[in-house]
Amino acid sequence: MRPLGASICAAALGSCVVAQDARAQATAPLPGSRPAPSVPNQAPATRLNPTNRTLEIYVPFVESGQRLGDILIRLTPDDQLSVLESRLVEILGPALTPPQIAALEAGRAPGSFITADQAAAAGLVLNFNPQRMELQAALSGPDQSLRRIAIADLDRTIQGQFIEPASFSAYLNVRGAVDYQHRGGTTGLNDPIFDLEFASRIGRFVLEAYGGLDLRDDAGFVRRSTTLVYDLPEWRVRSRFGDVQTPALSFQDAPALLGVSVERLYRAFEPQRNIRPRSFDAFQLNRESEVDIVINGQVARRVVLPAGSYQLDQFPFVGGSNDVQIIATDPTGRQEIARFSRFFDPLLLAPGLDEFGAAAGLRADVGLDGARYDSDDWFASGFYRRGISDSLTAGANLQGDRDLVVVGAEAIWSTPLGVWGGDFALSHGDMGAGYAARINYQILNNVGGRFQGLNAVYETRSTAFGRRYGPDADGAPISDGVSWTVATSASFLVTEENIASVNASYSRGRGVTPDYYDIGTAFAFRWGDLPQFTVSASYRHSDRPEERGFGVLFGFTTRFGARSFASGEYDTREQRGSLAFNQASLHETNSYNLNARLDFAGDGVGGSAVANIVGNRGEAGVSHSTFLNESGEIVGSRSGLRGALSLATAGDSVAFGRPIHDSFAIVRGHRTLDGADVWVDRAGERYAVRSGRLGPALINDLTSYNPRNIRADAPAGPPGYDYGTGSFRVLPPYRAGYTVTVGSDYAVTVMGVLTDAGEPLVLTSGSARSLDDPDAPVVAVFTNRTGRFSAGGLKPGRWRLTMTGPVPLQYDIVIPTGAVGLHQAGVLEANP
Numbered sequence: 001m002r003p004l005g006a007s008i009c010a011a012a013l014g015s016c017v018v019a020q021d022a023r024a025q026a027t028a029p030l031p032g033s034r035p036a037p038s039v040p041n042q043a044p045a046t047r048l049n050p051t052n053r054t055l056e057i058y059v060p061f062v063e064s065g066q067r068l069g070d071i072l073i074r075l076t077p078d079d080q081l082s083v084l085e086s087r088l089v090e091i092l093g094p095a096l097t098p099p100q101i102a103a104l105e106a107g108r109a110p111g112s113f114i115t116a117d118q119a120a121a122a123g124l125v126l127n128f129n130p131q132r133m134e135l136q137a138a139l140s141g142p143d144q145s146l147r148r149i150a151i152a153d154l155d156r157t158i159q160g161q162f163i164e165p166a167s168f169s170a171y172l173n174v175r176g177a178v179d180y181q182h183r184g185g186t187t188g189l190n191d192p193i194f195d196l197e198f199a200s201r202i203g204r205f206v207l208e209a210y211g212g213l214d215l216r217d218d219a220g221f222v223r224r225s226t227t228l229v230y231d232l233p234e235w236r237v238r239s240r241f242g243d244v245q246t247p248a249l250s251f252q253d254a255p256a257l258l259g260v261s262v263e264r265l266y267r268a269f270e271p272q273r274n275i276r277p278r279s280f281d282a283f284q285l286n287r288e289s290e291v292d293i294v295i296n297g298q299v300a301r302r303v304v305l306p307a308g309s310y311q312l313d314q315f316p317f318v319g320g321s322n323d324v325q326i327i328a329t330d331p332t333g334r335q336e337i338a339r340f341s342r343f344f345d346p347l348l349l350a351p352g353l354d355e356f357g358a359a360a361g362l363r364a365d366v367g368l369d370g371a372r373y374d375s376d377d378w379f380a381s382g383f384y385r386r387g388i389s390d391s392l393t394a395g396a397n398l399q400g401d402r403d404l405v406v407v408g409a410e411a412i413w414s415t416p417l418g419v420w421g422g423d424f425a426l427s428h429g430d431m432g433a434g435y436a437a438r439i440n441y442q443i444l445n446n447v448g449g450r451f452q453g454l455n456a457v458y459e460t461r462s463t464a465f466g467r468r469y470g471p472d473a474d475g476a477p478i479s480d481g482v483s484w485t486v487a488t489s490a491s492f493l494v495t496e497e498n499i500a501s502v503n504a505s506y507s508r509g510r511g512v513t514p515d516y517y518d519i520g521t522a523f524a525f526r527w528g529d530l531p532q533f534t535v536s537a538s539y540r541h542s543d544r545p546e547e548r549g550f551g552v553l554f555g556f557t558t559r560f561g562a563r564s565f566a567s568g569e570y571d572t573r574e575q576r577g578s579l580a581f582n583q584a585s586l587h588e589t590n591s592y593n594l595n596a597r598l599d600f601a602g603d604g605v606g607g608s609a610v611a612n613i614v615g616n617r618g619e620a621g622v623s624h625s626t627f628l629n630e631s632g633e634i635v636g637s638r639s640g641l642r643g644a645l646s647l648a649t650a651g652d653s654v655a656f657g658r659p660i661h662d663s664f665a666i667v668r669g670h671r672t673l674d675g676a677d678v679w680v681d682r683a684g685e686r687y688a689v690r691s692g693r694l695g696p697a698l699i700n701d702l703t704s705y706n707p708r709n710i711r712a713d714a715p716a717g718p719p720g721y722d723y724g725t726g727s728f729r730v731l732p733p734y735r736a737g738y739t740v741t742v743g744s745d746y747a748v749t750v751m752g753v754l755t756d757a758g759e760p761l762v763l764t765s766g767s768a769r770s771l772d773d774p775d776a777p778v779v780a781v782f783t784n785r786t787g788r789f790s791a792g793g794l795k796p797g798r799w800r801l802t803m804t805g806p807v808p809l810q811y812d813i814v815i816p817t818g819a820v821g822l823h824q825a826g827v828l829e830a831n832p
Contacts, residue, residue, distance in 0.1 A: 169737025247357025259361015434465030720822025760787025
């Protein structure tokens with residue numbers, strides 16, 4: 001089934017190709033100055049909507065020459081323009097004054113539209129440009145507010161419609177392995193082992209369970225964890241009940257617990273959202289100018305801006321230094337240049353945003369025999385971080401049990417001279433009070449020059465910090481560990497492809513732990529297409545003679561195409577070396593990866609190889625390893641076989657395939673495809689997954705809260721079969737399952753020629769309606785210059801085509817029962 005609005009839009013406003021070209025050009029600056037205000041009650045020179053239907057379409061939104069996003073507009077048959085009010089305020093909010101926002105929102109329900117005249121009353125001029133297929137806007141009257149310029153689309157708004165997941169879904173991942181011991185230890189075939197992972201979603205609740213089945217030594221089934229998960233996506237919060245992992249940072253411990261945890265996870269709920277600082281310094285334009293925004297030597301945006309005050313927003317920070325130039329050229333050719341710079345750390349939060357995590361429960365000891373709990377070992381932990389400003393993020397943390405309490409604080413501060421970080425903690429336990437501190441300093445240079453960066457860290461821990469227990473059993477005090485450590489490293493660009501670095505560290509031991517220091521240097525170089533080589537030399541000094549010495553590490557890396565590389569290294573101090581080869585998988589059906597490694601040292605040589613294949617219904621791999629002692633005798637040799645698959649159900653469908661990572665979709669063909677296999681994300685003869693004799697296809701790699709477009713068709717299906725859009729959009733919640741049916745009853749494409757009084761009916765639009773089913777979708781119909789038409793998305797039965805014009809014309813079509821795919825209607829004459 002094809003959407004009526006999109007088809008009418010394609011005919012009325014040009015064509016799909018023209019629309020796409022206009023969208024591609026929408027990022028260019030507007031010619032001339034701001035658009036002129038529209039004049040009420042005056043017909044435009046060019047019709048905006050030449051159809052007799054109201055159109056709703058998404059178009060680019062452009063203000064002062066810059067594209068700010070997409071917006072839904074409505075065009076009535078009399079060319080009245082209106083826009084979605086909530087999206088308008090969302091896009092222009094930073095540039096609007098509070099009275100303007102109040103005027104736009106006054107008395108309007110969510111999801112309502114605002115007309116161009118109503119927007120003009122609030123000081124906002126809107127014009128739709130049908131040639132460029134964009135909505136142009138300009139703020140009228142004095143504008144003294146600080147305007148923001150988006151450099152990059154860091155907050156990709158998720159728009160459109162998505163199919164709903166099944167109310168109940170579940171899957172079981174099974175991974176198995178069996179080994180054969182050729183030499184060393186007990187030879188022969190070992191009993192297999194299996195890892196089991198189960199997840200089920202019922203409504204908004206998810207049950208997760210992990211376990212294993214070990215047939216060796218009669219171990220049997222082992223339960224490792226069972227957890228109930230409940231998400232609050234609107235708050236970006238995930239709660240877990242049962243076996244949980246403690247969220248932690250800084251000097252906190254992160255034990256497994258039987259209890260509850262709560263965590264704010266921006267990366268899980270909004271993976272497309274940028275939560276890091278993105279506003280930069282402000283600048284002023286005294287007259288309309290063409291502005292180039294140059295970041296680290298590269299032009300990021302070029303826009304034409306009217307006079308006013310501006311602030312760079314949606315700034316694509318990279319770790320390290322960010323050098324920015326604003327080059328403004330006015331109509332006379334006069335240039336003004338403003339320059340800003342700032343260092344950035346990826347752990348910084350945008351102002352006002354916060355992250356937190358907390359957990360409480362009984363400590364769990366998870367081993368090969370499953371999880372064990374101590375009913376007397378209670379534990380609680382929590383942390384909180386908040387963005388104070390674009391350059392400062394701070395936080396605090398607390399955790400404790402019956403033996404120890406730890407409280408801490410942390411901060412990250414970005415300055416023009418680099419990024420500073422600090423972590424501080426105090427503890428109190430059986431040994432009394434203790435403290436710990438860590439200070440980091442970092443400079444990364446991204447703007448050219450030989451100097452590439454510097455890192456420095458200082459860390460100290462007192463004797464009693466983090467100790468849950470007092471003196472040793474014999475009464476002697478604990479006398480090991482490191483009192484404090486300082487380390488630094490710096491790197492320099494020798495040539496465009498060669499880099500050198502130096503590093504040094506010193507540790508002060510406590511008690512029996514010796515002092516030591518390391519000094520080293522490294523050099524990485526490459527000439528043309530030759531492999532990259534690395535040489536690093538270091539000297540370590542310690543109070544223990546056996547830990548002193550000078551060493552050199554040699555290494556190389558060479559690539560064989562985009563997926564394969566080989567590497568090797570040799571350490572003179574340890575007298576050990578290795579050679580390795582890796583070929584990565586494409587993660588699609590019938591792809592594979594290979595890994596081989598050879599390790600050698602003074603006490604022997606070891607070699608291993610692994611080959612894995614990704615199948616349509618599972619994954620499999622083989623491995624072999626052999627070890628020789630210094631005399632060349634084989635002391636160990638083992639071969640292994642690995643396999644993994646998943647069994648899943650969603651709604652009324654069941655399928656099996658490769659192991660599921662998060663969410664999944666079961667894809668099956670409609671009965672009108674007559675059993676033809678459905679291919680997902682097909683590219684020639686390659687595909688992600690496909691259905692077949694073993695049942696529907698299973699998509700195993702959907703990511704929760706991340707939109708995905710699933711493309712599916714049946715290459716061996718009936719000719720001319722209408723798949724509608726041919727794709728399905730999903731926005732899965734956590735561990736969700738979908739059932740997707742490719743095809744429908746409306747799979748017939750009708751072709752023919754329409755005539756009126758024996759003459760072709762040319763360049764005319766209309767619609768097709770079912771005479772048998774009043775609820776059937778209405779399909780748009782168009783004729784070309786010879787009167788030929790093609791109407792897709794019909795089903796067998798009686799249909800009536802109504803074509804627009806001074807006198808509407810009607811044509812009747814009968815699609816025979818059982819028809820699928822292409823149906824030729826021949827030459828049709830209008831009904832009397």
